[in-house]
Amino acid sequence: MTQRTICVLGLGYIGLPTASFLATKGYAVLGVDIAPGVVETINRAEIHIREPDLDILVKSAVQSGRLKAQVEPAPADVFIIAVPTPLREDKDADLSAVRDAVAAIAPHVRPGNLVVLESTSPVGTTEHLVAGGLRLAGVDMGEIHVAHCPERVLPGRILVELIQNDRIVGGVDEAATAAAAAFYREFVNGEVLETTAATAELAKLAENTYRDVNIALANELSMISDRFDVDVFELIGLANRHPRVDILRPGPGVGGHCIAVDPWFIVSQAREEARLIRTAREVNDRKPGWVLDKVRQKAARFRRPAIACLGLAFKADVDDLRESPALHIVRALREADLGDLLVVEPNLRRSDEFDLVPLEAAVERADIVLLLVDHRAFRRLKPAKLQEKVLIDTRGMWR
Ligand code: SAJ
Numbered sequence: 128m129t130q131r132t133i134c135v136l137g138l139g140y141i142g143l144p145t146a147s148f149l150a151t152k153g154y155a156v157l158g159v160d161i162a163p164g165v166v167e168t169i170n171r172a173e174i175h176i177r178e179p180d181l182d183i184l185v186k187s188a189v190q191s192g193r194l195k196a197q198v199e200p201a202p203a204d205v206f207i208i209a210v211p212t213p214l215r216e217d218k219d220a221d222l223s224a225v226r227d228a229v230a231a232i233a234p235h236v237r238p239g240n241l242v243v244l245e246s247t248s249p250v251g252t253t254e255h256l257v258a259g260g261l262r263l264a265g266v267d268m269g270e271i272h273v274a275h276c277p278e279r280v281l282p283g284r285i286l287v288e289l290i291q292n293d294r295i296v297g298g299v300d301e302a303a304t305a306a307a308a309a310f311y312r313e314f315v316n317g318e319v320l321e322t323t324a325a326t327a328e329l330a331k332l333a334e335n336t337y338r339d340v341n342i343a344l345a346n347e348l349s350m351i352s353d354r355f356d357v358d359v360f361e362l363i364g365l366a367n368r369h370p371r372v373d374i375l376r377p378g379p380g381v382g383g384h385c386i387a388v389d390p391w392f393i394v395s396q397a398r399e400e401a402r403l404i405r406t407a408r409e410v411n412d413r414k415p416g417w418v419l420d421k422v423r424q425k426a427a428r429f430r431r432p433a434i435a436c437l438g439l440a441f442k443a444d445v446d447d448l449r450e451s452p453a454l455h456i457v458r459a460l461r462e463a464d465l466g467d468l469l470v471v472e473p474n475l476r477r478s479d480e481f482d483l484v485p486l487e488a489a490v491e492r493a494d495i496v497l498l499l500v501d502h503r504a505f506r507r508l509k510p511a512k513l514q515e516k517v518l519i520d521t522r523g524m525w526r
Pocket of ligand 1: 247278279280281282334335338342375376377378379380381382383384385386441442443
């Protein structure tokens with residue numbers, strides 16, 4: 128089965144790279160986003176998010192005439208749903224964007240079409256919300272294939288991982304699995320692994336949960352090590368020399384819109400069983416408060432210290448502030464009024480919330496230097512500049 132027209136719903140961190148990549152592979156792609164501003168930006172061959180090389184890819188896709196954006200879907204051979212599935216206040220998944228996308232495509236779906244959900248979703252979403260939603264909207268599902276193919280790309284490496292990563296494809300029935308696998312094999316260099324929709328959904332959640340639990344162990348070890356005056360980064364480096372140990376790195380907490388979110392999807396669906404997963408989430412969520420207490424202790428030595436806060440992003444070398452523990456800590460420091468804050472974020476041109484200070488100037492003036500994100504730019508800081516400063520290095524960058 129060869130499909131030539133693709134409709135991608137949601138033009139964010141996953142949808143936009145996917146849509147523009149498919150356009151450059153020769154498909155006719157319609158990118159759909161509910162935000163008119165996003166649609167206009169893309170049709171001007173520009174981008175609204177930051178990701179290495181995405182600007183070049185979008186420009187080439189739009190200029191080739193094979194990528195167009197609009198706010199409404201239209202008939203296509205394949206529909207790819209890549210909309211956000213954030214966490215609600217009650218720690219359950221907010222699936223309203225998936226529901227809206229399904230309602231929007233329902234009038235356009237035709238026999239022979241493939242509908243793929245790429246958004247990270249709780250188990251059962253593909254079957255009940257996507258296939259079930261189309262059925263409820265009156266679509267004759269006889270010849271419609273519905274599958275889940277979770278996105279697995281790492282922000283900062285999206286364009287590489289989009290092509291190279293293995294993909295998991297799970298249909299609501301065998302025909303859907305086969306149709307979706309055939310489609311992904313047309314453009315993915317990694318292996319395409321076939322399973323059921325539910326297994327694909329849980330596999331994606333398990334991947335991010337694995338990382339969250341491992342980081343929780345690292346964060347817990349960092350607090351234990353502090354009690355014994357042991358350097359946790361040396362400790363983990365030594366433990367990882369064992370051939371079967373691979374502990375991740377502690378930090379100020381876990382952020383982003385995936386790892387700090389997805390484990391809750393499992394917890395809310397399997398409350399009784401998911402005890403370790405829940406505890407790991409709680410350990411990681413407590414880490415920013417622990418860092419704040421460290422700053423409080425150090426600040427008590429001064430009358431009113433100047434505190435350089437290095438980094439606001441949720442991880443190194445991105446400008447993404449979503450669910451960022453660094454941002455959370457800096458806001459809490461401002462609230463606690465422990466001193467004069469000098470906020471540094473080299474990946475942002477400006478911030479609505481903070482007066483950003485250049486790195487060198489902030490460190491020069493600081494009594495306390497609090498490293499929150501291991502951005503490349505901070506590595507270039509000369510050790511001499513840090514002498515006589517009180518350092519709180521949450522990422523182990525200056526050891
Ligand atoms: N972090 C640590 N210590 C570490 C590694 C990460 O504290 O050793 C922190 C980071 O600083 C950040 C958070 O964890 O705050 C998450 O960062 P990340 O780089 O581990 O992951 P994400 O959220 O950028 O992307 C993840 C990836 N999942 C896995 O690696 C299993 C990516 O492949 C997924 O596609 C993405 O989630 C997603 O969209 O689900």
